[in-house]
Amino acid sequence: MNKPVDAGFRMPPEWAPHERTWMAWPSPNPTFTDEAELAEARQAWGAVARAVSAYEPVTLVVPPGGTEGARAVVGEGERHPIELVERELDDAWMRDIGPTFVTDGRGGLAAVDWTFNGWGAQDWARWEHDSKIARHVSDLAGTRTYSTALVNEGGAIHVDGEGTVLLTDTVQLGEGRNPGWTREQVEAEIHAHLGTTKAIWLPYGLAGDYGTYGTQGHVDIVAAFARPGVVMVHTQPDPAHPDHERGRTIAAILRASTDARGRQLEVVEVPAPTVLVEDGEWVDYSYINHYLCNDGVVLCSFDDPRDEEAAEIFRGLFPERTVTLVDARTIFAGGGGIHCITQQQPKV
Template sequence: MSTFRMPPEWAPHARTWMAWPGLNPTFADAAELARAREAWAAVAHAVRRHEPVTMVVAPGDAASARALLGPDVDLVEQPLDDAWMRDIGPTFVTDERGRLAAVDWVFNGWGARSWARWERDALVARKVAALADVPVHPSPLVNEGGGIHVDGEGTVLLTETVQLGPERNPGWTRAQAEAEIHAKLGTTKAVWLPRGLTGDHAPDGYGTLGHVDIVASFAAPGVVLAHSQPDPDHPDHAVCRELIALLRAQTDAKGRPLEVIEVKAPTVTRDEHGAWVDYSYINHYLCNGGVVLCAFDDPRDEEAAALFREVFPDREVTLVDAREIFAGGGGIHCITQQQPAAGA
């Protein structure tokens, strides 16, 4: 019997999948939508320099996508509600022979958020799996790709407010959720964080209720990049101190103590409406030979880029303005989903 596991993001990719924004509660008017599409296109172009990109577009939106994406990005049509491919797409896994499969988590609009629609998005994972010509491994767990991060050697990062939250999986115990995650991802050790960033929990914001991929991510086996908020007035200052201390007290599936590299948040702490922002460099994307890193027109952008060049010396680091993506509730990692290379 084959054993499937989720490869780490730094493993070779066959391609990247994305979804094209359309008018919806996240992008509610033409001006917002236009800005979002330009941001999505900038990310697609940055990734395309390193590997193929396929953009899922809703029927009727192909012309707008082609105008901004050009001829180098593949387009496929599929009804959509929103545009966060990390969460609505499948989680690809491989077996010991390098054969691919796709995990199809249950998607319920990030915990049935009041503004979310998900009837169409809940079908996207199977559509992408069919286009990739890989079998589907269905899961009964409500989960999203932004709620997990793996090291490829048995360790997975999770947050209690996501997999254990009543909005997603009422009645599930920690042991049950962990067992399902391990069964689908091939992991053996879960490192649970109690929550995510403050802005991601805003009751009236476009948050996910605590995705881990804005807080912490593996850079290599045993090495975790962690969001740090230096401003003591920001509510995430205390949150980050707690999470970083927790991570430093953990070991991975191989028994190694986790090395934690702190990544300072941008200097901007509030948006134009005065709300706390959760701008984070952790929400980056690794593609073949590259790192696509969130930028915020902030003095710390170049500091973060220099740190990522040290952490990933064999990869080209590209900064892409992510403020419009964050205005919609996510970042660069949230709008991309890797398909591992078969046989890798």
């Protein structure tokens, strides 16, 4: 029994109840080029931590000696506490560097420690410390850890809780991550660690995700399950943007797909913000990169006319949850969104 699935573990969907949310604090690194950028990032991460703490406890991993400075920014939390713990960090994307938690339905919790190599060993990335964060978080949570040689990140998978997982060709099969692995080998390793039985592969992510600080196609910025049988997809209404065609292709693939239970997928299109370019580059601003927490949705906002339209779509999909909008432009400037900086620990 050396794989999670052998012991009955599976990854619950994000909408299942959480014990807490894990985050990591921005530290000096190539993602934040100067003190001003770093301070701005910390304000943005702090705003997300406070928004999540209105719904559930947050544990924030900060670098050694960073507790006092981080506490001054994040505060004590809203209705739930924000706990700070110190560990060595390189970057701040807990979705990717932290563990993927799995449960066995009998009160057991375990953690999957994917191999992390800086999103495909990108030349700017550092991962000496981040490659160990999943194990640190698992130890802090008091759980068993399952390690795997598969290079993967939490933002590169999305599950429906009933056997289906979304993957991307340019991530799990990308040369920088798993050279020599076949699609079948990747699927077998994913299924063995998540308890899934069917993978739906998308050909790529959003165009902007292939820039300097991009992940090379994480799925959590382009598609996400809202519930079993229903998947949200990022759509770009403006044909001038390269994501216009990408979104149409991905939506068509998903509409033609069935899930692990044999259901034809229902696709809910979520239009992109109206802004197309920032600093001369195509943006990958996306509402798909939201975070579901207990009784809430923490949704990216962009000071954009479509923010409220997206919020209404999410209110319709999650009528029992409160939608909280948090400005995510600073987070996206660093290479991700709200989902990318949060990681759920399910309640058992």
